[in-house]
Amino acid sequence: MTDYNEKFYLVRSDILPEAMKKTIEAKALLERGKAESIFEAVQHVGLSRSAFYKYRDAVFPFQAMVKEQMITLFFHLEDRAGTLSNLLRTVAQSGCNVLTIHQTIPLQGKANVTLSLNTTGMVGSIERMLQQLHKLDFVDRVEILSTGA
Numbered sequence: 373m374t375d376y377n378e379k380f381y382l383v384r385s386d387i388l389p390e391a392m393k394k395t396i397e398a399k400a401l402l403e404r405g406k407a408e409s410i411f412e413a414v415q416h417v418g419l420s421r422s423a424f425y426k427y428r429d430a431v432f433p434f435q436a437m438v439k440e441q442m443i444t445l446f447f448h449l450e451d452r453a454g455t456l457s458n459l460l461r462t463v464a465q466s467g468c469n470v471l472t473i474h475q476t477i478p479l480q481g482k483a484n485v486t487l488s489l490n491t492t493g494m495v496g497s498i499e500r501m502l503q504q505l506h507k508l509d510f511v512d513r514v515e516i517l518s519t520g521a
Contacts, residue, residue: 388431391419391423391426391427392427392431394414394417394418394419394423394424395419395423395424395427395428395431396431396432396433397417397419398410398413398414398416398417398419398424399413399428400433401413401416401417410424428472429444429472429488441490441491441492441494442471442488442489442490442491442518442519443468443488443489443491443498443516443518443519444486444487444488444489444516444517444518444519445486445487445489445505445514445515445516445517446484446485446486446513446514446515446516446517447459447484447485447486447487447505447511447513447514447515448482448483448484448511448512448513449482449483449484449485449510449511449512450481450482450509450510450511450512451478451481451482451483452510455483455510456473456475456485458508458510459485459487459505459508459510459511460473462501462504462505462508463487463489463501463505465504466494466495466496466500466501466504467491467493467494467495467496468489468490468491468493468494468501469489469490469492469493470487470488470489470490471488471489471490472486472487472488473485473486473487474486482512486517498516498519502514502516
């Protein structure tokens with residue numbers, strides 16, 4: 373398992389690029405139910421969907437990061453029926469809430485999945501959950517991409 377030591381910075385909003393600010397605005401619209409889709413949210417704030425997808429997992433309001441504990445995991449999986457649902461069931465049983473899911477198109481019987489999880493309600497430890505995930509026969513690799521509090 374590789375542990376990435378990403379660096380995080382606290383930056384004043386007035387020096388953020390406009391696309392990052394608008395991504396935060398679009399995410400807020402989605403979270404509050406003021407927009408029903410990403411398309412609707414980005415149109416409302418005047419942002420391209422590609423910019424939203426580029427920044428959505430990288431920018432968060434400071435208050436949201438303080439009250440939530442997050443972890444982002446990378447998986448290399450065998451492509452079989454039910455693989456993703458079994459993976460998500462294991463995550464749910466640990467008490468984590470899935471924030472984002474990104475899955476690549478399977479190639480040569482393998483797919484990559486990235487999950488961002490809220491661990492606030494986690495039962496047990498992250499290490500225990502990782503052990504459970506490693507035990508799944510379709511999981512080739514699990515890596516922690518980032519952690520935050």
